[in-house]
Amino acid sequence: EVQLQQSGAELGKPGTSVKLSCKVSGYNIRNTYMHWVNQRPGKGLEWIGRIDPANGNTISAEKFKSKATLTADTSSNTAYMQLSQLKSDDTAIYFCAMGPGITPWFAYWGQGTLVTVSS
Amino acid sequence: DIQMTQSPASLSASLGETVTIECLTSEDIYSNLAWYQQKPGKSPQLLIYDASSLQDGVPSRFSGSESGTQYSLEINSLQSEDAATYFCQQHHDYPYTFGAGTKLELK
Numbered sequence: 268e269v270q271l272q273q274s275g276a277e278l279g280k281p282g283t284s285v286k287l288s289c290k291v292s293g294y295n296i297r298n299t300y301m302h303w304v305n306q307r308p309g310k311g312l313e314w315i316g317r318i319d320p321a322n323g324n325t326i327s328a329e330k331f332k333s334k335a336t337l338t339a340d341t342s343s344n345t346a347y348m349q350l351s352q353l354k355s356d357d358t359a360i361y362f363c364a365m366g367p368g369i370t371p372w373f374a375y376w377g378q379g380t381l382v383t384v385s386s
Numbered sequence: 387d388i389q390m391t392q393s394p395a396s397l398s399a400s401l402g403e404t405v406t407i408e409c410l411t412s413e414d415i416y417s418n419l420a421w422y423q424q425k426p427g428k429s430p431q432l433l434i435y436d437a438s439s440l441q442d443g444v445p446s447r448f449s450g451s452e453s454g455t456q457y458s459l460e461i462n463s464l465q466s467e468d469a470a471t472y473f474c475q476q477h478h479d480y481p482y483t484f485g486a487g488t489k490l491e492l493k
Contacts, residue, residue, distance in 0.1 A: 302482075312422075312430065312473055314482040328387075328481035362429055371477035372420040374441060376429035 269293040271363055271377035278383050279353045286349040287380045289363030294375075296320040296339060299366040301346040302373060303337065305359040315361075318346060319369075353384045388412050388476050392485025400493045403464050407488045409457045409474035418478035421450055421459045424487075425470045434459065435477070466492055 274288040289301065303315040316327030320339035327335060334357070336349040346363055361380050364373035389412035399405045409419065417437040422430035432441045434450035437457055447462040461468055469492045474485040 311487045312475070312484040314475075314484065316481075326480050364430075370435070371418065371482065372432060372435040372475070373422075373430070374432045376431075379429055 269367075269375045271365065271375055273361075273363060273377035273380045276381040276383070278385065279350075279357075280386055281353055281355065281384060283353055284349055284351045285353065285382055286347055287361055287363075287382070288345055288347050289377050290343070290345045291365070292344070294344075294365075294367070295341075296344050296346060296365075297341050298368060300369050301337075301339060302364045303335065303348050304362045304364055304373075306362070306379075307356075307359045315348070320346065350382065353382075355384050357382060358384045387481055388415060388479060388483050390474055390476060390483050390485040392474055392488055394488060395486065396489040396491065398491045398493055399464055401464055401466065404460065404462045405464065405490065407459045407461075407472050407474075407490075409459075409485045411455045411457070411476055414455060415476045415478035417452060418476060419450075419452070419457045420475045420477055421448075422473045422475065423468075423470045424473065430473065433472075461490075464492065468492070 270292045272290045277285045279285045300317045302317040315331045318325045318337040325337045339346045363377040391410040419437045421434040424430040437452045438450040449460045472488045
């Protein structure tokens with residue numbers, strides 16, 4: 268069974284950074300793309316970007332290029348997203364999501380990590 | 387970016403009824419569209435991909451279709467567990483984009 272386990276809720280101060288993790292079990296992340304999606308309180312879904320863990324290549328939405336840094340560690344089968352220069356507008360639930368394979372739809376999702384930005 | 391116009395924003399229907407949710411794309415996405423269901427406090431769940439392919443394990447009362455740049459999700463014989471918010475997503479071109487969502491309430 269494929270499972271994506273995300274790290275716990277984060278409380279960050281404005282201007283700081285947080286790093287979220289997404290550990291995959293039951294599937295080798297070398298064989299998929301890992302995507303990140305956010306959902307602001309009471310709002311819809313927004314695609315942030317994706318990483319190819321096999322080679323580290325990333326593609327991100329323009330508005331997140333300077334905000335989100337995507338990385339992956341194939342030895343631990345874990346993907347990461349660092350959010351920098353936090354602002355109140357970054358308060359959201361962040362999901363990791365994937366394939367199967369390199370399919371562009373998301374059959375598997377993490378449970379989400381709530382990031383709250385507050386001083 | 388490809389814009390996704392989803393309608394209606396909300397709807398209310400009775401058990402056993404059939405409902406249709408629509409998604410209009412700003413350009414041709416060549417059937418590269420997925421539908422997701424999300425319940426409060428949960429992650430989205432994939433229902434349909436490639437506009438009309440049913441994801442494994444999803445009940446057959448869910449179906450997807452298309453006409454030009456208009457995509458539809460039909461839910462037949464509504465069940466109580468279908469109360470949720472539904473999102474469309476184009477997976478044709480980066481950045482992937484989602485519709486704003488349709489909240490389905492059961493009467």
